[in-house]
Amino acid sequence: MEGVNNRSPGRKATLKLERLENQFQSHLDAPEISSSARAICEILTRASPHGIESALNSTGISPSTELVCEVLKFCYHYPSSAVKFFRWAGKAHKHSAYAWNLMVDLLGKNQLFDPMWDAVRSMKQEDMLSIPTFVSIFGSYCNLARFDEAIMSFDVMDRYGVQQDVVAVNSLLSAICNEENQTERALEFFERIRTKILPDGDSFAILLEGWEKEGNVAQAIHTFGEMVTSIGWSPQNMSAYDTFLTTLVRGERVDEAIKFLGVMKGNSCLPGLRFFSTALVILIKQNNSPHAIALWDIMVSSGLLPDLTMYNTMIGLLCNNNDIDNAFRLLDEMPLNGAFPDSLTYNMIFQCLIKKKKVHELGKFFLEMIKNEMPPTHSNCAMAITMLFEGYDPEAAIEIWNYMIENDIKPFDVSANALLLGLCNLGRFSDIRRFADDMLDRRVSIYESTMTHLKDAFYREGRAARDKFDSIFRRWKHC
Numbered sequence: 001m002e003g004v005n006n007r008s009p010g011r012k013a014t015l016k017l018e019r020l021e022n023q024f025q026s027h028l029d030a031p032e033i034s035s036s037a038r039a040i041c042e043i044l045t046r047a048s049p050h051g052i053e054s055a056l057n058s059t060g061i062s063p064s065t066e067l068v069c070e071v072l073k074f075c076y077h078y079p080s081s082a083v084k085f086f087r088w089a090g091k092a093h094k095h096s097a098y099a100w101n102l103m104v105d106l107l108g109k110n111q112l113f114d115p116m117w118d119a120v121r122s123m124k125q126e127d128m129l130s131i132p133t134f135v136s137i138f139g140s141y142c143n144l145a146r147f148d149e150a151i152m153s154f155d156v157m158d159r160y161g162v163q164q165d166v167v168a169v170n171s172l173l174s175a176i177c178n179e180e181n182q183t184e185r186a187l188e189f190f191e192r193i194r195t196k197i198l199p200d201g202d203s204f205a206i207l208l209e210g211w212e213k214e215g216n217v218a219q220a221i222h223t224f225g226e227m228v229t230s231i232g233w234s235p236q237n238m239s240a241y242d243t244f245l246t247t248l249v250r251g252e253r254v255d256e257a258i259k260f261l262g263v264m265k266g267n268s269c270l271p272g273l274r275f276f277s278t279a280l281v282i283l284i285k286q287n288n289s290p291h292a293i294a295l296w297d298i299m300v301s302s303g304l305l306p307d308l309t310m311y312n313t314m315i316g317l318l319c320n321n322n323d324i325d326n327a328f329r330l331l332d333e334m335p336l337n338g339a340f341p342d343s344l345t346y347n348m349i350f351q352c353l354i355k356k357k358k359v360h361e362l363g364k365f366f367l368e369m370i371k372n373e374m375p376p377t378h379s380n381c382a383m384a385i386t387m388l389f390e391g392y393d394p395e396a397a398i399e400i401w402n403y404m405i406e407n408d409i410k411p412f413d414v415s416a417n418a419l420l421l422g423l424c425n426l427g428r429f430s431d432i433r434r435f436a437d438d439m440l441d442r443r444v445s446i447y448e449s450t451m452t453h454l455k456d457a458f459y460r461e462g463r464a465a466r467d468k469f470d471s472i473f474r475r476w477k478h479c
Helices: 011-023 035-046 049-059 065-073 079-090 097-109 113-125 131-143 147-155 166-177 183-193 201-214 217-231 235-250 254-266 273-285 289-301 308-320 324-333 343-355 359-371 378-390 394-407 413-425 429-441 448-460 463-477
Strands: none
Touching: 035 049, 035 065, 035 079, 049 079, 065 079, 065 097, 079 097, 097 113, 097 131, 113 131, 131 147, 131 166, 147 166, 147 183, 166 183, 166 201, 183 201, 183 217, 201 217, 201 235, 217 235, 235 254, 235 273, 254 289, 273 289, 273 308, 289 308, 289 324, 308 324, 308 343, 324 343, 343 359, 343 378, 359 378, 359 394, 378 394, 378 413, 394 413, 394 429, 413 429, 413 448, 429 448, 429 463, 448 463
16 A cells, blocks of 8 residues: 555554454353354364365355354454455355455454555455445554554545545544544644544544543643634534533633533533533542532533432532531422432531531431431431530430430440540539449440549549449449
């Protein structure tokens, strides 16, 4: 072929070829293969090169079009044998375009580019060439980082009677952009060819996906601007818009993403729930709650309804950043949008109230939780009891403990010790005796460190208090 040399690959290309070969499926690990195809594959993998044709003849198998295609799919590891089989089968029946395309792909993936182009010329004579043939050629060259040959292959398409249209352009762009850090090279080809072949939404989408993969925000903005100028706005290009916005969010340019969202909304091209889900995941990883809530509000106001998982994810982010007001706002709007809070929803907010030491709000929210049959977890109960004593609301702490006992929210141990220590710090020794006896009856573990703290406090109170502690201690000692 003119202008395309069959040069040797470098070390990186060789390693890449080895990885590609490892992806080829063998007949040995294909349980769905037919018995005839398996028999032929056995010959192609085991017979000597000179004995393949006679071995194939001896099988008595008629190589139908379907059988030829089936065998070729499992012979990528044995290109020489596959060629011999292909020629043998061609004597019985004329090959289909699909079979020819498989052979072109097989030869290209094995770096047998001279035989590959021989096959292309044969296909031209048979009038079987099409864009899929060249898509395979583009991929084979780009997989080996031979981008110049891939582009030259595009340039000679018309000599082989295949039209250079936007589908072919996009196929080559995709093959180049699939390789690491090659979007700039794809852009060079794009800029050269766009004056001859007008790009479509897919052309820009491919480039935008490349920029997203490489994290190149500046180039993504430039390409997006070119897209809007060239082909205008259309809901059909939503995947390109999604990719562009995702690139901005990943690049921590959320303010710009929000501005573009406003423009898109004005042009009836607002992205779908998929983008918002992806963007929120990114922002959560960045722990960026202000921008997350801004995107969230745009999403909901546009009529896109998040599900329970999205609500919980968002509420979790807000609670981690102590934004309790927005967490409550989302909790209140959930039923309106058909998403009903679960135990996780309530417990995340409950925990946030504990962290922020919202004593009054915690008590009210606890009542709401039990009213809705969404009780706090045992660990949240323990933290709440400690916080309520620190916030001088011991009755609320006792109420939580009693609820745990009545509803068997186990394990009790951490909460029990928090209750005893809280009562001890307030000097409520009679209550300690009552609760400690009940705990010991229930075989709840009272920690040694708690007993030491109680002992110090009781002994400071005098003889009567000391006797009370000794009574508790004797029971504790024998539990």
